[in-house]
Amino acid sequence: MCGMCGAGLLGVCADAKDPAELENQLKGAFLVKFALFVEWPPRAFMKPNDPIVLGILGKDPFGDQFELAVQTQVANGRRFVLKRFQEPNGLEACHILFISSSEKERLPEILQTLRNSFTLTVGDMANFAEKGGILEFIKEEGKVRFEINVDAAESKNLKISAKLLQVSKPIRRGP
Amino acid sequence: MSGPFRHWFNFRKWSIQRKLMVIILVTTGGALLLACGAFVVNDFLAYRRSVAKDLSTKARIIGYGSTAALTFGQPKPVEEIITALQADPDLISASVYDQQGQVLAQYVRADRQGDFSPPQFQENGYRFEHGQIVLYHQIVFNGEVIGAVVLQRDLQEMRQRFQRYLGIVGIVLFTAMCVAFVLSSKLQRVVSDPILHLAKTANIVAEKRNYAVRAQKESEDELGHLIDRFNEMLVQIQARETALQRQIAERKKAEEALHQSQERFSKAFQASSIAIAIVSFRSGRILDVNEFFLKLFGYERGEVVGHTALDLALWVDPQDRAKLVELARARGSVRNFEGHLRTKTGETRTTLVSVESVELGNETCLLFITHDISERLNLEAQLRQSQKMEAVGQLAAGVAHDFNNIMTIIQGHTDLVLSSGQLDGEMSEALQQVCAAADQATNLTRQLLTFSRKPLVQLHWLNLNEIIDQAAQMLGRTLGEHIALKCHCAPELPGIRGDAGMLQQLIMNLAVNARDAMPRGGELTLGTTALKIDSEYAKAHPEARPGEVVCLTVTDTGCGMDAKTLSRIFEPFFTTKGVGKGTGLGLAMVYGIVNQHQGWINVASEVGAGTTFKLFFPADSHASESSAATSPDPVLRGGTETIFVVEDEPKVRRFVCSRLRQYGYQVLEAASGLEALRFWEEQQPKVDLLLTDLMMPEGIFGRDLAERLQAAQPTLKVIFTSGYAFDATDEDFALEEGRNFLPKPYPPHRLIQIVRNCLDQPNRAQPPKSREGI
Numbered sequence: 001m002c003g004m005c006g007a008g009l010l011g012v013c014a015d016a017k018d019p020a021e022l023e024n025q026l027k028g029a030f031l032v033k034f035a036l037f038v039e040w041p042p043r044a045f046m047k048p049n050d051p052i053v054l055g056i057l058g059k060d061p062f063g064d065q066f067e068l069a070v071q072t073q074v075a076n077g078r079r080f081v082l083k084r085f086q087e088p089n090g091l092e093a094c095h096i097l098f099i100s101s102s103e104k105e106r107l108p109e110i111l112q113t114l115r116n117s118f119t120l121t122v123g124d125m126a127n128f129a130e131k132g133g134i135l136e137f138i139k140e141e142g143k144v145r146f147e148i149n150v151d152a153a154e155s156k157n158l159k160i161s162a163k164l165l166q167v168s169k170p171i172r173r174g175p
Numbered sequence: 176m177s178g179p180f181r182h183w184f185n186f187r188k189w190s191i192q193r194k195l196m197v198i199i200l201v202t203t204g205g206a207l208l209l210a211c212g213a214f215v216v217n218d219f220l221a222y223r224r225s226v227a228k229d230l231s232t233k234a235r236i237i238g239y240g241s242t243a244a245l246t247f248g249q250p251k252p253v254e255e256i257i258t259a260l261q262a263d264p265d266l267i268s269a270s271v272y273d274q275q276g277q278v279l280a281q282y283v284r285a286d287r288q289g290d291f292s293p294p295q296f297q298e299n300g301y302r303f304e305h306g307q308i309v310l311y312h313q314i315v316f317n318g319e320v321i322g323a324v325v326l327q328r329d330l331q332e333m334r335q336r337f338q339r340y341l342g343i344v345g346i347v348l349f350t351a352m353c354v355a356f357v358l359s360s361k362l363q364r365v366v367s368d369p370i371l372h373l374a375k376t377a378n379i380v381a382e383k384r385n386y387a388v389r390a391q392k393e394s395e396d397e398l399g400h401l402i403d404r405f406n407e408m409l410v411q412i413q414a415r416e417t418a419l420q421r422q423i424a425e426r427k428k429a430e431e432a433l434h435q436s437q438e439r440f441s442k443a444f445q446a447s448s449i450a451i452a453i454v455s456f457r458s459g460r461i462l463d464v465n466e467f468f469l470k471l472f473g474y475e476r477g478e479v480v481g482h483t484a485l486d487l488a489l490w491v492d493p494q495d496r497a498k499l500v501e502l503a504r505a506r507g508s509v510r511n512f513e514g515h516l517r518t519k520t521g522e523t524r525t526t527l528v529s530v531e532s533v534e535l536g537n538e539t540c541l542l543f544i545t546h547d548i549s550e551r552l553n554l555e556a557q558l559r560q561s562q563k564m565e566a567v568g569q570l571a572a573g574v575a576h577d578f579n580n581i582m583t584i585i586q587g588h589t590d591l592v593l594s595s596g597q598l599d600g601e602m603s604e605a606l607q608q609v610c611a612a613a614d615q616a617t618n619l620t621r622q623l624l625t626f627s628r629k630p631l632v633q634l635h636w637l638n639l640n641e642i643i644d645q646a647a648q649m650l651g652r653t654l655g656e657h658i659a660l661k662c663h664c665a666p667e668l669p670g671i672r673g674d675a676g677m678l679q680q681l682i683m684n685l686a687v688n689a690r691d692a693m694p695r696g697g698e699l700t701l702g703t704t705a706l707k708i709d710s711e712y713a714k715a716h717p718e719a720r721p722g723e724v725v726c727l728t729v730t731d732t733g734c735g736m737d738a739k740t741l742s743r744i745f746e747p748f749f750t751t752k753g754v755g756k757g758t759g760l761g762l763a764m765v766y767g768i769v770n771q772h773q774g775w776i777n778v779a780s781e782v783g784a785g786t787t788f789k790l791f792f793p794a795d796s797h798a799s800e801s802s803a804a805t806s807p808d809p810v811l812r813g814g815t816e817t818i819f820v821v822e823d824e825p826k827v828r829r830f831v832c833s834r835l836r837q838y839g840y841q842v843l844e845a846a847s848g849l850e851a852l853r854f855w856e857e858q859q860p861k862v863d864l865l866l867t868d869l870m871m872p873e874g875i876f877g878r879d880l881a882e883r884l885q886a887a888q889p890t891l892k893v894i895f896t897s898g899y900a901f902d903a904t905d906e907d908f909a910l911e912e913g914r915n916f917l918p919k920p921y922p923p924h925r926l927i928q929i930v931r932n933c934l935d936q937p938n939r940a941q942p943p944k945s946r947e948g949i
Contacts, residue, residue, distance in 0.1 A: 033246045036317050075317060143248070163243035166252040 021063065026144045027137050028062035028069070031098055031122060034135065035075035037164035040095060041157040044118040051081040053093050055119075057110065058100030060084060092117035099133065101125040108132070118156055129171050134158065138169075147171050191367045192360075199359035200352060207351050211344040218340060222333055226308055227301045233260065233269075234312035234324040241271050241324070242316040245279060253280035267307060267327040268293070271314075274321055284329075294325060306330050369398045373405060386413040450545040452479075455538060459483040462540060471547055473519035491515040491523055503530040503541060516545065524549040554717065560746075564763070567747045575620045576870070579898025580824045582620070583920035586613045587830045590923050617920055622680070622764060634672040634772070636795055639703050639725055640664045642675060646682040647701065653686060657696030663728075664703045669794035671725050677768045684761040685729045685788055691752060692733025692786065702728040705794065718775040723794035732785040741780055765790075811927045813838025816863035816934055820844045821851045821880060822896075823871045827919075831866070834923050835930070848875025855884060862891060864934055866917075869897035892933050896921070 035052050054070060056062070070080045083094065088110045091097055097119045099110060104125050111132040114121060121128075124137035129149040134156075136147045148168045153160050189197070237256050244253045250271075257269045257280050270281040270293060283291045296311040303309075307329050314322040376390040386409050392402045444451060450468035454461050464479050472479075472489070479487065490496045495514045502509045509530040516526050524547050531542040589610050593603065647662055654660060682701070689699045704726045713721040736744070736751075743749045745766040750759035765788075769776050773793050780786040818840045822828035825846070832842045843860055845851035848871050854860070865884055867877035881893040898919035917929050 030247060036246065037243060145249075146247075161243070163240070163252070164247075167243045167247045167249035 023139075023144055024061045025063065025066075027098075027124060028066050030137070030144065030146065031062075031096060032070060032073050032075065032080060034096060034120060034122065034164070035078075035080070037161035038096075038120055038153075039159040039161070040118050040120075044095060045078075049078065051079045052095045053083055054080050055083045055085055055091060055094035055097040056100065057085040057088065057091065057097060058102040061100060061124075088113055091119060094119045096120045096122060099123040099125075099128070116156075118158060120153070120156075120158055134160075135168075145169065191370050192363060195363040195367055196356070196359055199363065200355055203355040203359075204348065204352055207348050208344075211347060215337070215340045215344055219333075219337055222336065223303065223308070223330075226328065226330070226333065227310065230301065230308060230310040230326050230328055231312065234310050234326050237269065237271060237324045237326075238312055238314035238322070241279070241314055241322060245271070245273055245314060245322040246316065248273070250280045256280075257282040263328075265329040265332055267329050268325070269327070270325040272323045272325065276323075279322065294327060296323070296325065303330065306334065366398070369393050369402070373398075373402055377405070380409065386416055450543075450547070452543040452545070453533075453535065454484070454541045454543060456532070456541050457539070459485070462535075468545070471518070471524070471545070472516070478519075489516050491517055499528060499530060500541070503532060507532055511546075525552055557717075564745075564747060564766075568767070571747075576898045578620050579617070579919040580827050582613055582617050583898070584826050584830055586610065586617075586920050587834070587923055589613065613920075622760060634674060636670050637673055637675055637678075638668060638670050639673075639678070639727055639792070640668050642673075642678045643682065643701050643703065643727075645675075646679055646686075649679075649683070650686050650699075653683070654690050654699065658690055658693055659696075659698045661698060661700040662702070663700065665705055667705075668703050669705055669723060669725055669796060671772065671792040672795045673772050673792065674768075677771070681765050681768045681790075682727075682729070684765050688761060689729065689731035689733060689786070692731055692735070697732035697785070698730075700728070700730040702730070704728070706791075708791075716775070719791065720773070720775075720793060724774075724791045725794050727790040727792070728787060729790070730785065730787040735782040735784050735786055736780040737782050741778060744778065745776075811838070811924055812931050813840065813927065814931060814934060815839050815841070817841040817843065817861060818864045818866055818930065819851065819855075819860070819862040819884075821846075821848060821865070821867040821871070821877065823847050823868060831926065834926060838927055840930070847871050847873045848877065848880040849873045851875075851880055852883065855887070862888070864930060865891055865893045866930070867893065867895060869895050892936065894929060894933050 031054065035054075052075060060066070067082045070082045073080050085091060085097075088103075088106065091110065091114055095118065097114070099107065099121060101124060103110060107123075107125070107128075108131065111121065120135065121133045122135040122137070123133045127136075129136035129147045129152070132149070132152055134149050134152045136149070138145050138147055146168050148160055148165060148170045149172070150160065150165070150170050151172050186194075237253070237260075240256050241253045244250060253271045257271065260266050260269050260282060261284075264284075266282075266284060267287050268281065268283045268291060271279040273279050278293075294309045294311075296309075299311060299313055301308055301310040307327055310324075310326040310328075312324040312326075313320045314324060372393075373390050376388055379385055379388050389406045389409060390402045392399050392406075444463075445465045447465055448467055450471045451465045452461055452468055453463045460481055460483055461479055464476070468474075469476060469479065472487075474487070484490055484496055485493060492515065495512075499509060499512050499514065502512070509528070511527040511529060514526055514528045515523055516528075517523055527546040527548055529544040529546075531544070533540050533542055589606055592598065593606050593610065598606065643662060643664060647660060650660055686699060689697075693699075706724050706726050708719055708721045708724050710721050713719045740751060744762050746759075747763040748759035749763075766776065769790055769792075774791045777789040777791070778786065779789075818835055820828060820832055820835070820842055821844070822831060823846055828844055828846065832844050835842045843854070843862065845854050848867075851867070852875065862884075865881055867880055869877040871877060877895055877897075881891075881895070885891050885893065892915075894915050894917055896917040896919060915933060917926060
């Protein structure tokens, strides 16, 4: 079902066979796309052409091609840099951080660490947004959707575009 | 423009007003149409642009709003936006496509949902088709095309709007045209009126040729200037017209003058009574001749013009012509060159030719002026002839006069002796012989006298037929047996005035000549006829006179004469007969007699055939006067009157005086007219009769003497005597033999008779008037 045009953006669609893989790829694509609809505070970038740091904490579900694909992307003139983390150190440098479901236990710690950072936290574990994550991937009617914790974003001075809000299901929860 | 088009729209024939009107309307209409059209078109385009712009904006809005939806594959927001577009009832469809060209969201207007087919596209932009506008807008997000918006909008509104506009334009146009029409029909007069006025004026000028009209100037524009120029032109034309008229009149006058001059020349040329020919110098061809030329040479004009003199063989000797032309070339003109020219009939005429060189047109021509002097030469010859005759005549007359005087004495005295009765037979006979001889001598002298021009002639009215009768009787003996005499006398012959004796003599002379021409016999015919001579004949024969004539013809069948002889026959002393056979005076006498009778002679002769003499005498219808042929009065009576005898020959005078005294007259005598006058004036004698010789010396002739004496004494009677020639044709002088004239020689008894007769005549106050026919 490549009606999900988002995946086509990354040229992923053609290769996918596995629905779960496909889903992950889509999530990966979305991850990059989020950069287009988010506005970081000025302190997030030193120079205008500083890259957007895209971090993955924990198990990387996005596949081998993901890094390559990410390096080709540009958002608002900024490139992407992929960083993988196994330990929650230096996560503050990330503009977008995908917290893998493998870090389920340590989530509150991680979130706590990132409480004053400008990192956009994205995860696909259940109740991620409830627990303080900003973007949570959900599945609705077979399609990859996401929810946005607006409060959490606001507390980090991340402005989420209304358009994103339109396509998501915003939740206002506590931070 | 050709064919039918031209037929309908004969633009050129339209009036100014119509043209102006049409121009204004077309201009107005055109401008308006253009304006309205531009306006409408502009509006149309602007409207379309605005529609497109509107649509484009909408598309962009949609696109902008669809970025997230497209990025994350969520159609819902797009659907919401699109649905909102329903508010625009003109929107037919709105579609958002994703990157793969799949429809993310779509709206189709209710009425088109049945047959909706999504429009195809290639690139960004819009197009108008089928009454709708379709817009394609690619949604670009983050530097890449993530989708497209396709909007489809209905343009019906626009069409309606457009139609409304057209309607408005139509109304506006129509109204404007009406206004334009009304206005222009008033205003175009400003232009057309002066033009029409000018046209009308021009018409007047053209039709009536009235150059005095002027067009009125109303404005200062080009038309005003045109009118000024027009008027100026008219002024010029008028002036030129006047000048032209004058020129024409002058030309006419000049032409008239030229024509008259030409006519004058032509008439002078043609009417000239000398022959003129105009000849080209170069070619020698005759260019023109006048009438006289043609008449003189007997040609028709066509035969002459264009030919040369050599062609026509005009010159008897062509060298003459060459000489003449050479002279003309050398001197420029030649006068009176004697040349012999030939007429058409071959007749030669002697002429004096004058040549003048003239320039006629561009050609040098020679003017040949020809005087025909043949006639003149002829006349000159005749004159010489007659002068010769006259000289001879005068000589003869002179001789005769003296001779007559001598004869008078001889006869007189002889008569005296014979009548004295004292002679015996022998002596008487001898003296009679002397008388006879004297008579013969007198006759001879008479013959001699009669061929001179002015002899003594006594003309009586007579009939030639009688003369011929008398002559015929005598001719019988003269002619001889071998010659047959025939007479053909016209029955009713008019009379003539003539001297019977002379006419007898004439006939006798001719008969003798005829006889001598017919030695072996022949025929002599005498005839008379009456003729009428017309002026043509008189012109051709100078000696002839027009009128009634009597012609006496004497024809013989003798040896005839050649032309050379013929030309001399009337010469005195010319004879073809041998010495001693002829005096040569016969025909001279005939000639003289005919002349005295106011007639003329024609001779025709052919060698070997004979000769015919034709003698013409003017007819005279007057009743004859009493014949003056007096028969001798046997009784001689004398008288006692006084007679004045004037005679220059002393012997004759002595004789006459003695005879008169014998008969009892008183006689006074003078030897000359002068002496007689002197005597008369001194002595104042009483004289009854003057007997005077006519010709006397010392300048006073008998006639003058008689006049003077008769002037002094009107009752004086006069008898003239003469042995001399004198002019008997003088009208004032009437000589009647037997009355007042006594020709010498005369027998004494005659003298006495006449003297007595004269004295017995009753007195007359004046001398008798002239007789006609003398």
